[in-house]
Amino acid sequence: MLRVEQLSAYYGLFQALFEVDLRVDEGECMALIGANGAGKSTLLRSLVGAVKVSADSVQFDGEAVGGASERKQLKRGITLVPEGRRLFPSLSVRENIELAQRHGRPGRWDTELLFQELPALAEVQNRPATALSGGQQQLVAISRALVTNPRLLLCDEVSLGLSPYAVDEVYRLLNMARQDGMSVVLVEQNVQRALAEADRFYCVQKGRVVLDGVAAEADHHAVANAYFGV
Amino acid sequence: MLSLLETLINGLLLGALYALFGIGLSLSLGVMRMINIAHGDLIVLGAYLSSVIVLNTDLDPLSSLLIVIPMMFVIGWLLQKLLFNRVMGRDPLSPLLLTFGLSIVIQNLLQELFSADTRSLPAGDLALQGIELGGVNIGVLPLISAGISVLAFLFVAHLINRSPIGSAVRAVADDQETARLVGVNDRRLFAYMAGFVLVTVAVASVLYGMRTPFSPTAGPERLIYSFEAVVLGGLGNLWGTFFGGLIIGVAQLLGARIDTGLGPFFGHLVFLVVLIARPEGLFKAGRA
Amino acid sequence: MKSSKILAMLVLLGVLVALPWIGGYATQRLMVEVFTLYAIALAWNLLAGYGGIVAVGQHVFIGIGAYSLFFLSTSFGLNPWLMLPAAVVITALFALLFALPMFRLRGAYFAVGTWVLAEITRIAVLNSDWLGAGAGMPLSTMMGITRWLRNAGIYWAALAVGVGSLGVVWWLLRGRLGLALLSVRDNEAAAAASGVNVLRTKVILWLVAAAITGLAGAVAYMNTLQVTPSASFSLNWTAAAIFIAVLGGIGTLEGPLIGVLVYFLLREMFSSYGSWYFIVLGCIAILTMLLAPGGAWSLLTRRRPLDPFGIRRMLS
Numbered sequence: 001m002l003r004v005e006q007l008s009a010y011y012g013l014f015q016a017l018f019e020v021d022l023r024v025d026e027g028e029c030m031a032l033i034g035a036n037g038a039g040k041s042t043l044l045r046s047l048v049g050a051v052k053v054s055a056d057s058v059q060f061d062g063e064a065v066g067g068a069s070e071r072k073q074l075k076r077g078i079t080l081v082p083e084g085r086r087l088f089p090s091l092s093v094r095e096n097i098e099l100a101q102r103h104g105r106p107g108r109w110d111t112e113l114l115f116q117e118l119p120a121l122a123e124v125q126n127r128p129a130t131a132l133s134g135g136q137q138q139l140v141a142i143s144r145a146l147v148t149n150p151r152l153l154l155c156d157e158v159s160l161g162l163s164p165y166a167v168d169e170v171y172r173l174l175n176m177a178r179q180d181g182m183s184v185v186l187v188e189q190n191v192q193r194a195l196a197e198a199d200r201f202y203c204v205q206k207g208r209v210v211l212d213g214v215a216a217e218a219d220h221h222a223v224a225n226a227y228f229g230v
Numbered sequence: 231m232l233s234l235l236e237t238l239i240n241g242l243l244l245g246a247l248y249a250l251f252g253i254g255l256s257l258s259l260g261v262m263r264m265i266n267i268a269h270g271d272l273i274v275l276g277a278y279l280s281s282v283i284v285l286n287t288d289l290d291p292l293s294s295l296l297i298v299i300p301m302m303f304v305i306g307w308l309l310q311k312l313l314f315n316r317v318m319g320r321d322p323l324s325p326l327l328l329t330f331g332l333s334i335v336i337q338n339l340l341q342e343l344f345s346a347d348t349r350s351l352p353a354g355d356l357a358l359q360g361i362e363l364g365g366v367n368i369g370v371l372p373l374i375s376a377g378i379s380v381l382a383f384l385f386v387a388h389l390i391n392r393s394p395i396g397s398a399v400r401a402v403a404d405d406q407e408t409a410r411l412v413g414v415n416d417r418r419l420f421a422y423m424a425g426f427v428l429v430t431v432a433v434a435s436v437l438y439g440m441r442t443p444f445s446p447t448a449g450p451e452r453l454i455y456s457f458e459a460v461v462l463g464g465l466g467n468l469w470g471t472f473f474g475g476l477i478i479g480v481a482q483l484l485g486a487r488i489d490t491g492l493g494p495f496f497g498h499l500v501f502l503v504v505l506i507a508r509p510e511g512l513f514k515a516g517r518a
Numbered sequence: 519m520k521s522s523k524i525l526a527m528l529v530l531l532g533v534l535v536a537l538p539w540i541g542g543y544a545t546q547r548l549m550v551e552v553f554t555l556y557a558i559a560l561a562w563n564l565l566a567g568y569g570g571i572v573a574v575g576q577h578v579f580i581g582i583g584a585y586s587l588f589f590l591s592t593s594f595g596l597n598p599w600l601m602l603p604a605a606v607v608i609t610a611l612f613a614l615l616f617a618l619p620m621f622r623l624r625g626a627y628f629a630v631g632t633w634v635l636a637e638i639t640r641i642a643v644l645n646s647d648w649l650g651a652g653a654g655m656p657l658s659t660m661m662g663i664t665r666w667l668r669n670a671g672i673y674w675a676a677l678a679v680g681v682g683s684l685g686v687v688w689w690l691l692r693g694r695l696g697l698a699l700l701s702v703r704d705n706e707a708a709a710a711a712s713g714v715n716v717l718r719t720k721v722i723l724w725l726v727a728a729a730i731t732g733l734a735g736a737v738a739y740m741n742t743l744q745v746t747p748s749a750s751f752s753l754n755w756t757a758a759a760i761f762i763a764v765l766g767g768i769g770t771l772e773g774p775l776i777g778v779l780v781y782f783l784l785r786e787m788f789s790s791y792g793s794w795y796f797i798v799l800g801c802i803a804i805l806t807m808l809l810a811p812g813g814a815w816s817l818l819t820r821r822r823p824l825d826p827f828g829i830r831r832m833l834s
Contacts (some may be wrong), residue, residue, distance in 0.1 A: 048409065070410040071410070071414075073414050074412075079411075082379065086405055086411075090401070091400055091401060098394070099394075099398060102413075103414060104412075265627075265630060267574070313804065317807055322626055323566065324807055324811060326572055327760065327803070328803075330803070331801070331807065333800075334757060335796075336799060338793040338796040339797055342792075380701065453630070458634065468732035487615070487788060491641070494641060495642065503742070505619045505623070509622035509623075
C-alpha cells in the first residue's frame, strides 16, 4: 500500500533522512524503532506532507504522492497522530475531534462512535482538551486521527509518559482500528511493546534504515545494536 | 460635575468606535499572527468608497454599506490571496514591511484620486439629533455607532466561539502546524478571514466617516488607536479589545478637557503607562 | 586589504572631502541629505537586519536629535557644531528611558509601539511653547557664519555622520556583540540558554541606532535651518529608511549603500510626479518583499559572493 523509496528529507541545509526505503502493507502494523533524533518523526512528517520531499519518494497505491499537502494526504487516507499530542487548547474535546472529522474522509469512524467506545471521554467532551489527564489527552489525539477514517494511521510516540493502564487503553483503541483493516505505523520508545504489537519493524539510525524484519522473529541483540549504533 | 459625566459617556461612545476599528486588527493578530500596517488606511479607503457611492446614488452612508461591505470583503480576500499569504510563515517582519508598503500605496492612491482635501459622509439629521438624560446630552449618531460596535463584537464572539468555522479559526490560532495536520486549509481560511476583517473595517469606516472628517492621510492614526485598543485589552482577547477601545476613548476626551490639542496625547499616555504596569494587557488572554 | 583597494578608497574619500571646493551649494545640500538618510537607514537596518527588531517609530530620534541641537544652540547662543555630541547623548538617554516600556513588546507589537512613542512625543513637542510649538525653532546661531563655511561645515558634518556610522556599525558587528547578535537572530531561546543576554544585546542596538539617528537628524535639520514638529517627527523619515534598507537588502552592510543610491536616483528623476512617485515606491517595496526579500544585494551576490567589508567570512 505504502512504498517509500530513496526518501531524503532536509531541514534547511541539515539532512535528516538519507535514501530511506521501506514499505507498509494493507492491514499491517509496522514499528519504527530508533534512538532520539534518528529521524523517525521526520519520516512520519514527510509521509503526511508536513516535511516536503520529492514526489517519487513516497508512493501510495502506486501513485507518487511525496510532497503533497497535509490536506491531500488526509484525503488519500494518511493521517498522523503527532508527537506530544498537540491538542488545541482553545477547543473542547468534542470540538477537537469534530474539527478533524469535518476535514477528513467519510467512513465508519465518527465522533459519536468514539464517545460510545470511550465513555470516559464522552463525560468530559465539553471540557477544554488540555484540561484532561495525559492518558485521556492521548485518546483524544488518536480519536482526532481516527475520525478522518484513514487507511494508514501514523502514531508518533503515543504511549510516551503514560501510566501502564493508560498505555493499554491507547493500544486497545489502536487494535480496534486495526481490526477494521487500518494499517498502522508505530513510532515507539518502548521497543518491547512496539515489537509485541507490530507485524514487522524497521530500525532507523542517523537518518538511515539499518535493520528490518518480522517483529516476532526480531533478534533483540541485533535490534539493540541497531538502536544504539554500537 | 454633569459635564464630566457627559465627557465620560461621550468617551465611552467614541471608544466603542475605536474598539470597532480594533476588532479586525485583533483577529489578524490573534489568528494570522500578522499586523497589517495598512489597517488604518483601509478604514479610510472604506470611508472614501462610501463617499463615492453616496455622491453618485440616492443611497445614504448607512445603506451604502450594502455595496461597501461586499467590495471590502473582496479587497481583503484578494490582498490575502495575492500578497499576505505569500510572505506569511517566512518571518514575522515580512508581512509587517509588506503592509507598510501597502499603506504608502493606499494613502497616495487616495490622494491622487480624491485630492488631499478632507471630506465627510453626510449624516443628515442624525448628526444633529441628541437625547437628554438627566441633564446630560448624548448624540444619537455616537449612540447608534456604539450600539453597532457592541453588536459586531457579540457577532464575532459568537462566530469564533460557537460556530464550526470558529473552531477552525481557534485551532489555527492555537497551533497552525497541527491545524494543517487535521486538514484545515489555513491559507484559504486566512483569505476568508481577511475578507471578514475588511467587512468589520467597512462598518467601522462608514460610522467613522459620518462622525469625523477624513483625508487620505488619516489612516495611520486610526491604526494606532486600533493597536492601542488591542494591546491594552490583552493580546488574543476579543472583549479585551472592546474595553481597551473604551479606555482609549475616555482617556482622549478627558485629556481634551485639559487641553483641546492634547486628547490623543492622553490616549497614548494611558497606553504607555499600562504597558509599563501590566505588559500583558489589562485583561487576561482568553479565547481568540 | 589590498593596497590598490585602500588607495581607491582614499581617493574617493579625498574627493568627498574636497566637494565644497568642487561642487556648488545645491550639490552639497543634496549630499547632506544622502549621507544623513544613509545613516538613518543604516541604523534601521542595524535594528531590523541584525537584531530582528523593527522600529516603525524610528523617526522619534530624528526629532529628538534635531530639537536637542536647536534648543541648546539657540537658548545658550552656542556653536551648533559643538552641540552635535550633546544631541547624540540626549537622544541616547531618551532611548534608554523608553527602552523599558518598549522592550516589553515583541515583534510586530514593538514595531507599532515605537510608533506610538513617536506620536506622543510629536504631540508633546507640538504643545510645548518653549520649543516653539507648531511653528518650531530657527537655528539663529547660524546667522554670523558665512554662507560658504556654513554649507561646507554642514556638508562635512554629514560626511562624517555617513562614514562614521558605517564605521561604528562595522566595528560593532565584527566584535563580540556581532556574534551575540547572530546567535540571537538565529534562535533567541538557544542564545539565551548559552549565556547571551538577549535583552541587553537588543537594548545596546536600540541605543546605538538611536544615537546614530539622532545625530543624523540634527545634521539634517542644520541643513534646513528650521525645525518643526510635523516635519521632524514625521513617519516619512522611517518610511524612507525602510524603503532604502528593504530595497538594498536587510541584514547586509552593503544594502543601505545601494538602497540610498537607488532612492535618490528615483527621487531626482521622478519626484515631480507627486503621488504617483510614492505609489511606485510603495509598489517597489511590496514587490521586493514578495520576490526578493534579500533585496538588491542578494540579487547581485546570487551569482558570485562579494564581501567588501570583510564581515561575512567572520559571521558565517
